[in-house]
Amino acid sequence: MTALNRVPSLLTRATTASALTLVAVGGGIVAPGAASEASAAAPGAKALKVAASKKGAPYRYGATGPSRFDCSGLTLYSFKKAGKTLPRTAAGQYNKTKRVKAGNRSKGDLVFFYSGRNVYHVGIYAGGGKMWHSPKTGDVVRLSKIWTKSVKYGRVR
Incomplete structure (x- = not known):
């Protein structure tokens, strides 16, 4: 040879x-082109870890951490630690994110709950139909099953 x-x-x-x-x-x-997808998902993955690290932190209306949170306060805090800035409210965060279809959602995407045109709750998608969130007065930051189909997903850019 x-x-x-x-x-x-x-x-x-x-x-x-x-x-x-x-x-x-x-x-x-x-693969070519995949690097931009991976880098886009990186803040969401970091934010997801931050939210999970706050497991058990008490709910407090209007709180943005580091030891108490309301729903949008948890997402704001988590993404801030991941290097991204979000508005204070769930509705403001909804308006700032890129819409993602349920079939294309990824861990770290935001999960928005709505009634009519009003967004009333937000959490961070953890995979497997679950999310990290700060639910309500008397409760704590926890991993929960997404309990309704009336949700929309948003990706923080």
Whole structure:
């Protein structure tokens, strides 16, 4: 076999070895165009972790943390820690986010509850039909099942 005939074989082995090395050290292979999707999801993933870290924090109307929250106060605080600025209210946050269809929702997207045209509650989508939120007076920040289909999803940009 000549050196010229061995080039494709050597390239295949080199590419496989590089991919295996990436996987072994916790890296990944990103397809062209996928980097922008991943970077867009990063603030949501960070905000989700922040919200989960506040598990058990008491609800308090108008509170924005760090130890007490209302629903939009929790989302505002969580995204602020992730480097993003949101308006104070659930309705304001709804107006600031990019709409996402339920089938395209991702962990870290905001979940907005509405009645008619009014947005009255917000949480952070955690996957599996659940969200982190600060529900109401007398309750605490917790992971809950999304209890209605009357929700819309928004992605923080």
